Amino acid sequence: MPVDDPLKLDLQLCFPLYAAARAMTQAYAPLLSKLGLTYPQYLVMLVLWETDGVTVKELGERLYLDSGTLTPLLKRMETQGLVRRERSTEDARSVHVHLTSQGRALRRKAVSVPEAMACKMGLSLEELSRLRREVRRLFETLSKSQPEPTK
Amino acid sequence: MPVDDPLKLDLQLCFPLYAAARAMTQAYAPLLSKLGLTYPQYLVMLVLWETDGVTVKELGERLYLDSGTLTPLLKRMETQGLVRRERSTEDARSVHVHLTSQGRALRRKAVSVPEAMACKMGLSLEELSRLRREVRRLFETLSKSQPEPTK
DNA sequence: GTCGAATTGATTGCGAGCAATTTAATTGTG
DNA sequence: CACAATTAAATTGCTCGCAATCAATTCGAC
Numbered sequence: 001m002p003v004d005d006p007l008k009l010d011l012q013l014c015f016p017l018y019a020a021a022r023a024m025t026q027a028y029a030p031l032l033s034k035l036g037l038t039y040p041q042y043l044v045m046l047v048l049w050e051t052d053g054v055t056v057k058e059l060g061e062r063l064y065l066d067s068g069t070l071t072p073l074l075k076r077m078e079t080q081g082l083v084r085r086e087r088s089t090e091d092a093r094s095v096h097v098h099l100t101s102q103g104r105a106l107r108r109k110a111v112s113v114p115e116a117m118a119c120k121m122g123l124s125l126e127e128l129s130r131l132r133r134e135v136r137r138l139f140e141t142l143s144k145s146q147p148e149p150t151k
Numbered sequence: 152m153p154v155d156d157p158l159k160l161d162l163q164l165c166f167p168l169y170a171a172a173r174a175m176t177q178a179y180a181p182l183l184s185k186l187g188l189t190y191p192q193y194l195v196m197l198v199l200w201e202t203d204g205v206t207v208k209e210l211g212e213r214l215y216l217d218s219g220t221l222t223p224l225l226k227r228m229e230t231q232g233l234v235r236r237e238r239s240t241e242d243a244r245s246v247h248v249h250l251t252s253q254g255r256a257l258r259r260k261a262v263s264v265p266e267a268m269a270c271k272m273g274l275s276l277e278e279l280s281r282l283r284r285e286v287r288r289l290f291e292t293l294s295k296s297q298p299e300p301t302k
Numbered sequence: 303g304t305c306g307a308a309t310t311g312a313t314t315g316c317g318a319g320c321a322a323t324t325t326a327a328t329t330g331t332g
Numbered sequence: 333c334a335c336a337a338t339t340a341a342a343t344t345g346c347t348c349g350c351a352a353t354c355a356a357t358t359c360g361a362c
Contacts, residue, residue: 006262006265007265008201012283013282014175014268015214016283017171018176018190019215021168021169021172022172025169025319026293029320038347043169050158055310055311056310057311064174065348065350066311066351067312068314068349068351068352069348070311071311072313072348087311092358093309093311094310094311095310095311107158111157113157114158114160120296121289122292123292127285128164129163131286132164132167134282135167135286139171141272141274142177143174145178145273173349177350191318192317207342208339216318216320217320218341219321219341221341223317223342223343224317227317243327243328244328244339244340245341
């Protein structure tokens with residue numbers, strides 16, 4: 001098998017990306033479990049702490065997740081007492097997600113999470129921001145390569 | 152809410168990483184579905200094309216996946232006729248995974264995948280290799296921050 | 303105003319991921 | 333040899349993630 005085997009080189013970027021993303025959620029786990037959250041649930045809370053009362057659709061647009069993922073996830077969070085789901089009165093198709101007082105209160109326990117993670121990643125601020133920019137660019141390119149059906 | 156809110160900054164590296172990894176597997180999907188593979192299954196095939204007959208444990212070490220993920224995945228691949236699972240004769244605890252002739256043949260259809268993906272990612276070779284190095288470093292740091300129980 | 307198209311969530315079904323436990327086999331220690 | 337500790341897979345149970353489909357609602361052209 002040649003050294004420059006394309007099926008070997010292929011393990012180069014995509015696989016590390018895949019492995020790093022999983023390692024990242026695993027690194028979050030011990031921090032978030034103290035808050036009773038998983039990583040995707042934490043992402044939902046980040047959006048809600050910033051903008052309470054968004055619809056499921058808006059949540060999906062911000063997190064790039066669809067209702068098939070969000071609906072059951074939000075139901076679990078509702079059972080936990082972190083959020084309330086309310087169907088809109090103006091447009092009965094949409095559902096708004098509101099923080100409960102418990103959900104708002106959880107924010108105070110979450111403020112230490114980002115620093116703890118930054119520490120675990122062991123990158124300088126410049127490295128972190130450069131890597132972020134590059135990964136985001138890759139994400140955008142990949143997103144566009146998945147052409148949504150032009151209506 | 153202050154502009155430098157840590158819970159806002161937090162969306163900066165981890166979330167793009169998480170989103171990019173998902174976008175990446177979605178970009179693979181149309182290419183791999185022609186081969187009847189999912190992305191994790193493709194990873195298993197990459198290892199087997201390189202080293203046929205590895206054990207489940209070795210597969211797990213290379214892909215950072217445990218038997219809880221691999222066992223059902225390999226069973227599906229066995230049902231598809233791509234691999235054969237055989238319990239070792241020397242050590243009946245371990246299971247070796249072998250390619251079938253069909254699994255070996257699939258390699259020819261897979262050789263075009265890496266280039267197609269490289270195209271979708273739209274990065275130069277230098278960008279690609281730099282990003283790979285950085286993501287891999289991040290992965291290694293994160294892995295170490297998850298101390299395996301020292302026995 | 304009415305009817306067809308579009309939009310929003312919910313549902314279903316399946317394939318990962320992973321923690322925790324279980325089972326079976328092997329190793330090491332006395 | 334005996335038996336405790338270790339190891340490798342498998343199993344269980346839960347949470348994503350997403351494609352495909354469905355139901356309810358709203359929009360828009362007429």
